[in-house]
Amino acid sequence: MVAGDQSDPVDCLILGAGPGGYVAALRAAQLGRSVTVVERASLGGVCLNEGCIPSKHLARFAAAKATAERLAPSGMPAFSGPPDMAAFQKSRAAAVATLVKGVATLLEAAGVNVVRGNARFVGRTRVCVEIGEESVRYFDFKDVVIATGSRAGELEELPFDGDRVVEPSRALEWDEVPASLLVAGDDYIALEIAVAYARLGSKVTLATQGDRLLADFDKDLSAAALRGARTAGVEVAVSADLAALSGKAERVVVSAGRRPNLHDLDLQAAGLTMPAKLFTVDAQLRLDRHMFAIGDVTEGLPLAHRAMMQGRVAGDVLGGKAGAFDSRAIPRACFTEPEIAAVGLTEAEAAAQGIEASLGRFPLAALGRAVLESSTAGFAKLIFAIDGGAVIGAHLAGPRSTELVAEMALAIEMGATAEDLALTVHAHPTFAEALMEAAEVNLGRPIHVRVPAKR
């Protein structure tokens, strides 16, 4: 601390107003804490401004076109021209603005003080916030939550140039569909962008360094993703030479994971050690008695809904509640062709944990709703622990999978068994029936597919 600096005492200080930080702020305020949030960019973080929200906006836009084209043989009129991307961008920006304003309204209504600027630690209980070029403010906190999120990782062989080679977020802002696009990456972000632009008319190559898409998903979903991407018109090049491919594309998007935003925080000044990769926190999300970390700076999948749950838990703990981040099931949703979603253990993970598992797999080709929508590529694959029969994993490919996965997350959290799922009435005709049917397959008594040999 520089002698003479004025500092403001604050109760809870939250660094970052992304999906983790703003939720933590609201919950802590709800429980009576006085909360100050520091945000250097826009409220809502990457998720709301340039990640989840705009990317799903683009995916939905592209999927609508694909749906119309798929129904053309059933009489749906053909498109008369290419989509108007400028108009799309306006609607995308408006949607984001509405949601950002919503967060601002919530924070204001909760009495949360929002400070705009870049924060860094200057002591064990003190943070310096640089506001613009000139102004600096100091805050002495009782408790601090590090919720600074993450930024796009970069590939050495394809560095971002801010124009032709960009990170995924920039690809959501284009006013035009590029004639040709190289997407480098094998994760869901790369896949979503590749599928969306292919559907919108770009000649897309999806190039991966590894030998499969969605490498950390169940292998059946990787296979479904590959088939689906090709169906959408994406050329998939596995184990590819990225540098060689990049020269041929008008634009290049690189998706190489997320890197935590920790380097600017001067953790040393707070007595914290910079982690090798990500922070390890306890169930209360503490690094220390008065220091918490949530979201993409902590170990685990860099997903907004994980950060939001952690935010709620951190807020609970700050509010003196017996909170713990102990979710068994964190769903993953890919807005691709087909939609892919997963929650819980994969077959391989269950085996690695020594869990004796049994499967229930139901193909969408046997489902009325899928047939009438001409979307029969996909399946529901459920994994049950033989001991007790509780569902421990769900791997879904097909329309609305990203919604259906919620039922399976609940099932896993509740310890639902195959019987529970099979005996729950699912509305007809819906894709959700696939989950009930998959449970019946596991129980060896399916109605709509041939009875497989009992496993």
Add this chain to the structure above:
Amino acid sequence: MARYEFRLPDIGEGLAEAEVAKWLVAIGDRVSEDQPMVEMMTDKASVELTSPEAGVIIEQLAAEGGVVKTGAILYVIETDGQLAAVSAEPEAAATRSEPRAAAAVTAESAGVLAPPAVRKLARELGVDLAGVKGSGPGGRISAEDVKRQSTGAPAAPAPAHEAAPGRRVKLRGVQKRMAETMALSARTIPHVTGFHELDAKDFAELAARLRREAESRGGRFPFDALLVRAVAIAMRSHPIFNSSLDEERGEIVMHEDVNVGVATATPDGLIVPVVAKAETLTLAQLAAEVDRVTSAAREGKASVSDLKGGTITISNTGAWRGGLGTSLIRPPEVALVAFGRIEARAVVRDGKVVARPVMPMSVTFDHRIIDGEQGLGFALTLRGLIESPEQLGI
């Protein structure tokens, strides 16, 4: 800042858990070394635990009435000494990013099958889900299971009929322990009870004489001391009564020492302090020891060592005009002898009905270990000792 986690020590032999009777400090209090922190109620006695460290108490991991397992963290102190060291030593401070052991809440056990709301309840009640047996399909843990664990009551089916409304008093401490022990006893032990009416004329006279002698010296002679003496001598010739059943290993454990528990009514409930090695004590020692352990129990001051290791129990209801009755054995013991009030009764002597002081006695034994002949043999030996007390070696 150093965290000192105080774990519940084993305050009785093989004691698995204890209940927080009363916190003597609150979170945020500064405490000194050896300051009494908490009063714990074990199944047998109440024990005050002191702090081995000075500092500020920052966490209490169980509420009053909560049950804490031996070895589990009871409270956390931010200790003084190392706090100062940290402020002065930046290197030490840098280690703070290491995650604190999530000791407070171990409910996150991966294999535990419990819905989120149940996990939350467990956190709030301080229940470790790893130790909860789920009653649902596949061992799924319900809110009821957690509540049951939290109160320590045994898993029981729903009552056959709804209880009438009334004031509710939480089952705790000695009373709770009695409920558990007696239910276990009734559930697992095939009890057999033999009833006997003893001619207690000489025994009563001996007891009265010993009391007068003791009182003339300013001492006391508890009647129970003579009963303990008789039982201890009888057990010498019937060693099977001085045994216990190790069900797990399918073995009978024959004990060396005769440790006689003396059932004692206290304001908290029934407590059974133990007279250890009763067969080795002189009569004077026995009188002093019976007096000491029963007085301590009545005053709630019995030490844990006074309350453990019993190999048989006697229950004398004479002071309350008790008659003949059955008893429940205290597992893992295999027998219990109950005595009633000595009263004049009409008995037949030499063909004539005469009035004699008669003491009712019932011998209850575990029929898994002791057969009817053995049971009767012990009772007759005991009867002989009491009816002809010169055999008591006094």
